[in-house]
Amino acid sequence: MTAIPFVDAHIHLWDLAHISYPWLTPPFDGEGPNGSAEAIAKDFGVAEYRAALARWNVVGAVHIDAGADPADALRETEWLEAQAEASGLPTAIVAFAALNDPDVEATLAAHAAHPRVRGIRHIVNWHPRPARTYSAADVTQDDRWWAGFGLLGRYGLSFDLQCYPGQMPALVPLFERHPDVPVIINHLGMPVTDDAEGLTRWRHGMRALSRLPHVSVKLSGLGFIHRDWTAERVRPFLLEAIDLFGPTRAMFASDAPTDMLFAPIDRYMETYHALAEGFGEDERRALFGRNADRIYRLGLGV
Secondary structure, eight states: EEEEEEHHHHHHOBBBSSSOOOGGGSSSSSSSSTOOGGGSOOBHHHHHHHHTTTEEEEEEEEOOOOOOOGGGGHHHHHHHHHHHHSSSOOEEEEEOOOOOOOOOOOOOHHHTTSSEEEEEEOOOOSSSTTTSOOOSSSSGHHHHHHHHHHGGGGGGGGEEOOOOOHHHHHHHHHHOOHHHHHHHEEEGGGOOSSSSTTTHHHHHHHHHHSTTTEEEEEEEEHHHHHHTTTHHHHHHHHHHHHHHOOOTTTTEEEOOOGGTTSSSSHHHHHHHHHHHHHHHHHHHIIIIIIIHHHHOOOOHHH
């Protein structure tokens, strides 16, 4: 086991008999942006998570909404609270709410009433190519979505941002308006390397967001960059993200079990630890645990 404390900033747990997850339900056609999810369409609870991360010194973990049916979003939060009471994980919860829902405030209040809820994620990846997009329209340009985002601060909630780089620059004015809402970019900003000027768009979007001091980034989702990723192919993205945000606003995460679609979790962790060898002890501890502890207000004191 590696001794450095690891606060896993992005995990998913599910019990498929208890809550409905459309993306984990047959038939699996493999046509979506991440291919078929069939390989992980089985129960993944705390015991399975601990087994997958057995080599690493996990001292806390943040559960991010796992794509449950929106009607089950509050049930997912309740189920996760029960898991945490029984097992000690997850340490915190980032729940689902559709920010463009006219009744979103009631949902935010209901989530925020749970002690481990720290934030909200509403996946907003939109792309003009049907094979890449997660949604039919770019909801981040909807006035109702902006209004919903503006309510997060009222309930002390952060926002996990999963979007594509082309959407980032237009979000800067909204995030600037709400410095009380921490924003955490998911999965390295999900660069679309087969887009024309895909790397340029990623750099431009990430640079624009990095100028906001309340925005941070997760070093995760390597399989979303290249499904057949190697340490050599993803290392430049990891280093550039750390360079943009600095070692106090970047954090490693496993994205278990979703990233297990592309490689074993140990390979991700080995890649992160090899990369971190180029940093000092304090920076390594920040990247692996202290930043997630601070940004998600976990109180672990790692």
